[in-house]
Amino acid sequence: MESSPLTQQTRPETFQPKIVQLYEKLLFESASRKPPVNEHALETLSTFLGGVLTKKYTNPSADIITILAGLHEVDQVFTEFVSVLDGIIRNGANLDLRLKAVDAAIAMTSGAYKTGLISYFMHRDLFPSLMKFVHDSDDPMQIFKPFLLLGLLANYNKFEFQNPYQLRLDDFVNETTILKIVRGVGTTCTILRNSYVAVQDDLPEGWTWSGTLAFFGLGALAGRSKIQPLTAEEMKERFAELHVISTILRLLTYVSANKIRLQYHWSELWRGLLTLTRFLTTYSADLSTDPNINILVTDSVNLLAFCISAGDTFLPDPVSYDDLFYKVVEAGPILSRFHDVYKHAFSAPAKTTNGKTNHDNKQFDAGKSLSTLLNVSTHFHSLLFLPEKSKESTTTDSVAPTARNSRKKNLNPREVHNIIKEGYATLSIEPREELSNWEKWREADWKTRLKRIARIAVDDARIVVTARLGNVQNQVLSSGSKDPSARGDP
Numbered sequence: 001m002e003s004s005p006l007t008q009q010t011r012p013e014t015f016q017p018k019i020v021q022l023y024e025k026l027l028f029e030s031a032s033r034k035p036p037v038n039e040h041a042l043e044t045l046s047t048f049l050g051g052v053l054t055k056k057y058t059n060p061s062a063d064i065i066t067i068l069a070g071l072h073e074v075d076q077v078f079t080e081f082v083s084v085l086d087g088i089i090r091n092g093a094n095l096d097l098r099l100k101a102v103d104a105a106i107a108m109t110s111g112a113y114k115t116g117l118i119s120y121f122m123h124r125d126l127f128p129s130l131m132k133f134v135h136d137s138d139d140p141m142q143i144f145k146p147f148l149l150l151g152l153l154a155n156y157n158k159f160e161f162q163n164p165y166q167l168r169l170d171d172f173v174n175e176t177t178i179l180k181i182v183r184g185v186g187t188t189c190t191i192l193r194n195s196y197v198a199v200q201d202d203l204p205e206g207w208t209w210s211g212t213l214a215f216f217g218l219g220a221l222a223g224r225s226k227i228q229p230l231t232a233e234e235m236k237e238r239f240a241e242l243h244v245i246s247t248i249l250r251l252l253t254y255v256s257a258n259k260i261r262l263q264y265h266w267s268e269l270w271r272g273l274l275t276l277t278r279f280l281t282t283y284s285a286d287l288s289t290d291p292n293i294n295i296l297v298t299d300s301v302n303l304l305a306f307c308i309s310a311g312d313t314f315l316p317d318p319v320s321y322d323d324l325f326y327k328v329v330e331a332g333p334i335l336s337r338f339h340d341v342y343k344h345a346f347s348a349p350a351k352t353t354n355g356k357t358n359h360d361n362k363q364f365d366a367g368k369s370l371s372t373l374l375n376v377s378t379h380f381h382s383l384l385f386l387p388e389k390s391k392e393s394t395t396t397d398s399v400a401p402t403a404r405n406s407r408k409k410n411l412n413p414r415e416v417h418n419i420i421k422e423g424y425a426t427l428s429i430e431p432r433e434e435l436s437n438w439e440k441w442r443e444a445d446w447k448t449r450l451k452r453i454a455r456i457a458v459d460d461a462r463i464v465v466t467a468r469l470g471n472v473q474n475q476v477l478s479s480g481s482k483d484p485s486a487r488g489d490p
Helices: 015-031 037-053 060-068 074-091 095-111 116-123 127-136 140-154 164-171 175-199 209-215 232-240 244-257 266-282 293-313 318-330 332-341 362-384 388-395 413-426 443-482
Strands: none
Touching: 015 037, 015 060, 015 074, 037 060, 037 095, 037 443, 060 074, 060 116, 074 095, 074 116, 074 127, 095 116, 095 127, 095 140, 095 443, 116 140, 127 140, 127 164, 127 175, 140 164, 140 175, 140 443, 244 293, 266 293, 266 318, 266 332, 293 318, 293 362, 318 332, 318 362, 318 413, 332 362, 362 413
């Protein structure tokens, strides 16, 4: 009876020594100062680790240690491994060599993340070397991998013990290096965004062969169809999940408190927020059943109200501030309908156990925010669009008048700007300091989710390593096909 092909074969006695010898040879050559021997050794070491550590093992820690070093020499081999990489990242002959050492460290860290081998990176602090690399680099593109490695190390079991890289980050104050990291992260995010934009298919379709066949009922001959756009229901679900509004509000409260004036396309932000308000109003019947809709409603209103009350502290010029007021005035009828539709989301503040009013109630804040928006809209609407005799009665209203009851004046842009500027003197806006009072974010409250994010980041880092491994293999195959001796040609 033939043995099953699934039966595990006995490991040859010479298997372990050859792997260990290869690993030690690569490590020795990586530590040498002979270019290009050290560069090639680091590349081969990264490829080797990518191939070994991405396999699935029954006992990952024991099996990987056995393959790479042997149980009796694990401390010596891995201590030397981390020490060699640390020295190259810090004092390598050039940035390319140092970046190859970072690649090798990422290959080891991402591949052995679920094993005890990462403890050797905890005992040998790579933080100074990584920050020195960032400080020495001139290209923002070179920041991504060192920062990725630092992120992997700083998140390793950080809830189980005092992670030394976390402590280093908390105490780090070198502004020059921090700015380089920020620019590097920004460059990486821009590249990622452009990559997504390049593959998504949401532009109007021009003439294509497949479109012509489909027009005549022969679409089956065109092969695979294009990706279908989101349906109305899917779009509603996506809108209901837009918690990123809270993030914008947090950012703006921070820049406002620190008097940081940002150059930004603010007009597009105002338009986007008010378009969201219109969408929420138009599809309120469908969205009202979503349990998260109140979060989106209150956050969007609070964000607009905060920009109205504190925009002069972070907007770069009066034009951006005036544009916000004008767009709020234009949206007056929508805001009035929005108020009527989402009354339930703006309930009165709850009472605490001692009978006092709970002014931290988010819904109550949103109710005050919407009142602010309606008052602003009514005030400037009367100045811009209503006849002189109608101003007094309208400004006392709490709800913005509808467009049908108003008679628009013929005003040029300069006149509009002057009226808005004069209107500030008679406008009363209640300060909204409570919108800036955020509870300090604690990682421990999000422990489960952060661990999940860390696992995804490790998997992504492993993909970066395996993608590089595939590129190396393709280069080898390509060079081999060009070599007559590799093909057996004369």
